[in-house]
Amino acid sequence: MSEISIDERLLEHVLGLLNTQYEENSVFNDDFDSNGLVQIGEASYSPSKVLYWLDQRAYGAELAAWENNANEEKHDRALTLLRDNACAGQFEDLLQAVERGRVVPFVGAGLSKPHGMPLWGEALGQLLKRLPGADAEAINEMIVTGRYLEAAQALAGHDAVQCSHFIRTTYRANKLKLAGPLLKLPKFAKGCIVTTNFDDAIEKTYGDDNRFEAYMHGTQEHNFFQRLVRGDRCLLKLHGDAENPATHILTRGQYEEAYGNPFDFQKPLPKALRQIFISQSLLFLGCSLEQDWTMDLFAKAVEDGGYQVPNHYAMLPAPVDAQAKQQKESRLLNLNIQPIWYPDGQHGDVDCLLELICDVTAKSFVFKG
Structure with a gap:
């Protein structure tokens, strides 16, 4: 008799769990039931309940399709941008690089702007x-x-x-107001991050639960190279950290000391940048990518040969002038940097595109190109 009672209690527990699982999808259930009830004889039942209890696999398929359609509306802006600018192909390649864990965000001043930091x-x-x-x-x-x-x-x-x-x-820490596209990075970027910014918006965004295990501030490094090779979470702040003046790289003289003139790839900073450039896929965010020391260093790495440089990606405002856009695109493609364009001045579109990456990474949306 006691054995039967145990079985009954177990069955009751399982049914309770299944019912809770069903009720967690209340928004979908209401939408699925919107066309009316199912009549079986004189009894009436909710279509979603009938499907859930009779065929959970079919119910799951309907739920997944509904969620994808809902996300299609959510991501309509990003999808339109990619189609209108003929960037769907490179975006799909970027998603594959994210899935392989090979993407390193390269964060410029544009992403710290929503945090109250000046360009x-x-x-x-x-x-x-x-x-x-x-x-x-x-x-x-x-x-x-x-x-x-x-x-x-x-x-x-x-x-x-x-x-x-x-x-x-x-650029002191207590000025930071966490906001904007930077908040999306922890959802898909688990390894190295590079930034030109002095502030600690990235550290604040990742927080104590996702603390960086190694860093390089300017030319000063702490376990950076060994952690970089292992694919651990590490941070490279190219211009140094605001709180430590000894790390600042601001003037031409400081650049020449840090990078060499011509570039000296035995020095820590150019060595680190080249290593990332030839082994990972950079995703440039909040960067103008005009000609500067960093771009010259990448050009030197390509020019030297001997490396199979992977594809890199950049979310950029499109120059209004068509010829200027073509010239910039050609210069970037020559460095294996694939531009993903959005309209000039519409910097909020970066957030839309990153949100799309997050949902694809979380398997809550299927990108169809």
């Missing part, structure tokens, strides 16, 4: 206003024309102490 040109302009004795006209001309390295060199030459103080106070 590079804005920061230099703010610093210039704090240095009344500097040659404002000449330095402002450098900033306006995008010659940021020259502007930084001139500002540091005028007052290096104020420059260092400005970086520490402008």
Whole structure:
């Protein structure tokens, strides 16, 4: 008698679990039942309940299709962007690289902007206003024309102490407001991350539960190379960390010391960048990818040959001028960087595209190209 009672209790427990599982899909169930009840004799039943209890495999297939359709609407903006800009092919390749765990986000100032941090040109302009004795006209001309390295060199030459103080106070941790596309990275990027930013928005985003196991701030590194090779979570901050002035790489002189002129791949920083470039797939986010030291280093790695450079990817605002867009695309493709375009000024589209990556990675959406 007791054996039967145990079986009954087990059956009751299993039925309770199954019923809870069914009720967790209440939104789908309501939608599935919207066309009316199922009549069996004089009795009426919810179609979703009938399907769930008679054929759970069929119920699961209907649920998956419904979720995919719902996500299709959710991702309509991203899918339209990819179709309209003929970028679906490279996006599908990017998804495959994500699935293999081979993608390294390369985070520029554009992704720290929603966190309250200034873009590079804005920061230099703010610093210039704090240095009344500097040659404002000449330095402002450098900033306006995008010659940021020259502007930084001139500002540091005028007052290096104020420059260092400005970086520490402008990019300090307690100013951060976590927001924007950066929050998507922990959902699909589990290994190395590269950034040009001084702030610690990335560290804050990943949090204590996903703490970085190794880092390189400027030329100072802590277990970086051995962890990089192992595929562990590590962080490369190319310009250094705001809190440590000894790591800052801001001026032309500091660049030449850190990278060599010409590039010296025995030095830690160029060695690390080249290693990532030839072994992983970079995903550039919040970067303009105009000609600079980093792009010149990648070009040098391609030029030297001897490496099978993987495909890299960049989410970029499309130049309004068609010829300018073509020229930029050709320059990037020459470095194996596949641009994924969105309309100029519509930087919120980066968030849409990253959300699509997250859902495909989580198997909650099927990308059909």
